[in-house]
Amino acid sequence: MKWLSWDINLKTRLIGETLFNMLFWMYFPFLTIYFSDELGVVEAGIIMTAPSIISIFGGMIGGYITDQFGRRKIMVIGAFMQATFFALFALSFSPWFDYVAFIGISLGKSFYRPASTAMVADLVPDEERRSVFATFASANNLGAILGPIIGAVLFFQYRSELLWACTVVTLLYSIAILYIIRETMPEHEEEDEESKTLLLLVKQQFVNYCEILKDRVFFFYILGGIFISVSIMQLDLYLAVYVRNFVPAQELFSIGEWSVALSSEEVFGWMIGLNGLLFVLCVIPVTKMLDSWSDRNSLILSACLSGIGMFLVGFTTSAWLLFGITVILTIGEIIHGPVVQNFVSKYAPKNARGQYMGAADLQYSLGRLIAPLTVVLSASLSPVLIFGFIMVCALISAIIYVFVFKILPENYTANNKNRDF
Numbered sequence: 001m002k003w004l005s006w007d008i009n010l011k012t013r014l015i016g017e018t019l020f021n022m023l024f025w026m027y028f029p030f031l032t033i034y035f036s037d038e039l040g041v042v043e044a045g046i047i048m049t050a051p052s053i054i055s056i057f058g059g060m061i062g063g064y065i066t067d068q069f070g071r072r073k074i075m076v077i078g079a080f081m082q083a084t085f086f087a088l089f090a091l092s093f094s095p096w097f098d099y100v101a102f103i104g105i106s107l108g109k110s111f112y113r114p115a116s117t118a119m120v121a122d123l124v125p126d127e128e129r130r131s132v133f134a135t136f137a138s139a140n141n142l143g144a145i146l147g148p149i150i151g152a153v154l155f156f157q158y159r160s161e162l163l164w165a166c167t168v169v170t171l172l173y174s175i176a177i178l179y180i181i182r183e184t185m186p187e188h189e190e191e192d193e194e195s196k197t198l199l200l201l202v203k204q205q206f207v208n209y210c211e212i213l214k215d216r217v218f219f220f221y222i223l224g225g226i227f228i229s230v231s232i233m234q235l236d237l238y239l240a241v242y243v244r245n246f247v248p249a250q251e252l253f254s255i256g257e258w259s260v261a262l263s264s265e266e267v268f269g270w271m272i273g274l275n276g277l278l279f280v281l282c283v284i285p286v287t288k289m290l291d292s293w294s295d296r297n298s299l300i301l302s303a304c305l306s307g308i309g310m311f312l313v314g315f316t317t318s319a320w321l322l323f324g325i326t327v328i329l330t331i332g333e334i335i336h337g338p339v340v341q342n343f344v345s346k347y348a349p350k351n352a353r354g355q356y357m358g359a360a361d362l363q364y365s366l367g368r369l370i371a372p373l374t375v376v377l378s379a380s381l382s383p384v385l386i387f388g389f390i391m392v393c394a395l396i397s398a399i400i401y402v403f404v405f406k407i408l409p410e411n412y413t414a415n416n417k418n419r420d421f
Helices: 008-039 041-047 050-069 071-091 095-123 126-157 159-179 198-213 216-236 238-246 264-289 295-313 319-347 350-360 362-370 373-377 383-406 410-414
Strands: 250-255 258-262
Touching: 008 041, 008 095, 008 126, 008 159, 008 216, 008 238, 008 264, 041 373, 050 071, 050 095, 050 362, 071 095, 071 159, 126 159, 126 264, 198 216, 198 350, 216 238, 216 264, 216 295, 216 319, 216 350, 216 362, 216 383, 238 264, 238 295, 238 373, 238 383, 250 319, 258 264, 264 319, 295 319, 295 383, 319 350, 350 362, 373 383
Parallel strands: none
Antiparallel strands: 250 258
16 A cells, blocks of 8 residues: 555654654653662662553553544544643653653553554555554654664753653644544444443453463463563663663774764663664564464574573673674564464454454563563662573573463464474
């Protein structure tokens, strides 16, 4: 589906979300460092668990109210919420006030995301939907390339100005949603009042998740995903703290009298930027290269690359070696994403595929909830022990994946007999 033929709703969103995502990556990777400096390492590790909880319940509530009140209305609310809390963050009365503002931004994002995704489904035919989602994903990853590199300078030296820029861009985008984007929610029959209660929705979702997790194979699959998520998500958690505290400012290269030197924050920014660049350039080639691999072997390779790569970080403070290790970490992350989605789509019953997909997201939310524990532990343990703990989590994930594919039902492998499961 060519971009020029897209609906005006999609064009407006692509431009707005790309700009916002660029600004997002200018501040988000550095929040752990900021709160560690202002509040303490232990406190920062504890409070950074909140976004994962908000992601679970905010997404659930956001999806519900999107279906009840419309995509455009909820997108406007979510976008204006983010603009408001960005302004409060920019005022920066105190670190705790900044944290409340960050939580508000996360909540606004949780409301916005389900409505945004639903709008694509409303507007795009089934056969073209994958390419449209891929275009949005690629545009978002472009922000992850330049954002951290620029943010490594702006966040620590011009934080207020950066956050005011986020406020203005988000506010302008909110106004664009209000005046340009139209509602796309299809007409549906009115539900009775009882079915509309939020409490009943949460209860029903909880019951559905419990039923799904009684599936022994799927339970261990989620468990394996939680352990590897702990490793993958360290890129903007303990890795940020480690680079800030242990990696010195250093000269990257020199040509004659001209040289490029990076501070520790800039080294971390370049690592995050490299991670985003590799995603944009390598996600399709790597996925195609491993297409003949089984899901089992791909998941095990992903866990091993992520865990061993993280462990190697603890043995160097060289920027160039850290960039090389970032390549290893990113390849592990690239392999993991498409495979986990592929596994669920093949394993889940056709009449419950959506519920299984939703339950599968728990591995990321719960992984994000546990991952900040490394920041808390860093107050009393050495970097090598912390990175060792991260590697153990990843290797436990690999072992669990081996077990999962041993207990898979026969009908799963029979439907995929061309691969070695």
